[in-house]
Amino acid sequence: MVHQASEPGFVSDPLEGLRSALFTSRLYRFFLAREVPDSLLQSLNDPWPGDAARGHAISEGHWKLANQTFVFDHRLGPPDWYPPGAWNGWLEELHGFTWLRDLQEAGGHARQIAQTALAGWIADCGSWNRFAWRPDILGRRLASWLTHHGFLIGDADPRFRQQFFRSVTEQTRHLARVATRGSSGLSKIAVLRALIFAGITLPGAARRMPQVMRLLKQELDHQMLPDGGQRERNPSVQYLLLRDLVDIRLALIQGRHPVPGWLQQTIDRAAPMLRFYRHGDGGLALFNGSREESSHLIDNVLAIGQATGRPLRRTPYSGFERLEAGSTVVLVDAAWPPAAEWTARAHAAPLAFEMSYGRERLIVSMGAWHGPDSDWQQAARETAAHSTMTVDDRSLAEFRKDGLLGRGPRNVEVERREQQGNVTLVMSHDGYHSQFRLIHHRTLALAADGHALRGEDILDGPGGERFSLRFHLHPDVRAAVVHDSQSVLLSPKSGKGWRLSVKGGVLELVGSVYLGSGAMRTSQQVVVSRGLNGVRNVVTWELERIESRPRRKRKRSHGEELALV
Secondary structure (H helix, E strand, O other), X not given: OOOOOOOOOOOOOOOHHHHHHHHOOHHHHHHHOOOOOOOOOOOOOOOOOOOHHHHHHHHOOEEEEOOEEEEOOHHHOOOOOOOOOOXXXXXXXXXXXOOHHHHHHHOOOHHHHHHHHHHHHHHHHOOOOOOOOOHHHHHHHHHHHHHOHHHHXXXXXXXXXXXXXXXXXXXXXXXXXXXOOOOOOHHHHHHHHHHHHHHHHOOOHHHHHHHHHHHHHHHHHHHEOOOOOEXXXXXXXXXXXXXXXXXXXXXXXXXXXXXXXHHHHHHHHHHHHHHHOEOXXXXXXXXXXXXXXXXXXXXXXXXXXXXXXXXXXXXXXXXXXXXXXXXXXEEEEOOOOOOHHHOOOOOOOOOOXXXXXXXXXXXXXXXXXXXXXXXXXXXOOOHHHOOOEEEOOEOOOOEOOOOOEOOOOOOEEEEEEEEXXXXXXXXXXXXXXXXXXXXXXXXXXXXXXXXXXXXXXXXXXXXXXXXXXXXXXXXXXXEEEOOOOOEEEEEOOOOOXXXXXXXXXXXXXXXXXXXXXXXXXXXXXXXXXXXXXXXXXXXXXXXXEOOOOOOOOOOOOOOOOOOOO
């Protein structure tokens, strides 16, 4: 059995043993179960659509959660809450009950499956245990039960309803006791969101609302940066946080509670940042552990949140840059991760970039693996999993045993120049200085029509043996090395081809994987490498859309830099 999952923000507590003894005592259970209601004050709607296909699969016994599948025969009862071999991510989703919206969307005998699962969970896990009652998991479960209570108990007998309301009451009271301890980031928002839902729907729980709203404001002040970004610098976290805040706003409106000005202002600041992270296909960039996410769900969050701010061009506090011209979007990680407490998902990839044209992604990062294989989880965080430069196949950061980032760059600098539609970034980082006494300089220049992205990568310094400059390609992009071995033709599905040309290294096309869509897909990467000369190493490259007309070479005067501006 899994007793404790590793989760960002959870810290070892010397009083944990005493609390465990208290929480498992009969006296504590008696305290939690007093004054159990027999109905809710009102219902709350779940505004987010479920996945009917996933719901049908669960109805048939195929529980695919967090990229792991277990098969259970529902005729024999509820799922096994701790099956052998289950990884923490699968267990977190199972005990969080967020899959209820998928079952409800599926229809058929899904309600019976949900009721069997709920009754089984109450019987097997209804008393406190360290994992299933972990604050963030409990918060997601409680919110799911409250927003789907009609689906769960609509046709239930009195005994089942009594069990439901008793468990909801016990979990709410326990969550209120531990709300100020243990969690941070999205986990803390999940706790406070559940307590707000409970305060609106459960008789007698409204008295906690002023304190919970104060805690929410304090947490948002702690998490949010002045440009609207969340401190983890993870686009998926930005999306999920905004979705939770929109959820809270809607619940307050449904419950006829005032929506504080600070809550709406946070939504209004977070929405442009979420738009900043989007590629032309509507999905998110793959920075610091994020996934593409569903473009139509992102649209729903932005629409329901009624936040109309346009995407930013740059985010000086979050540390990203957005270059956009014509149909081309280039997103660049132009900073270093924040304080260690926020780096549990962070990747070691300063100056890495991604590029899309229209609704097609061309240059990507590998993404992040949300599945049971810890080796893939770690590999996706390494510098080599991103479209940037590495030295001697080493990462730019130290990955500590607790999963947080340790040693890394002290200085990441960026200068942005714009003129007549051309945009240039001149950047550098010292992440390899402590290892090799090297400084990495990178210049990216996007032409005004969006049809050319020019780059220059320089390693200054005496150390290291060999560099590798990587361009990870989206799985839908076919690539072929041209006969001169200095360029690659890139062919997306649309057929609108691009040519990647390089000078200053040996070019080869090698295999890779892409994790951004949630599944593991095979892909390719262009790798430009060469031995280091101990002084100054320069690679220039150009990504140019292939036009039907002949290419016109741009003349450069003596000493002219790569930048267009």
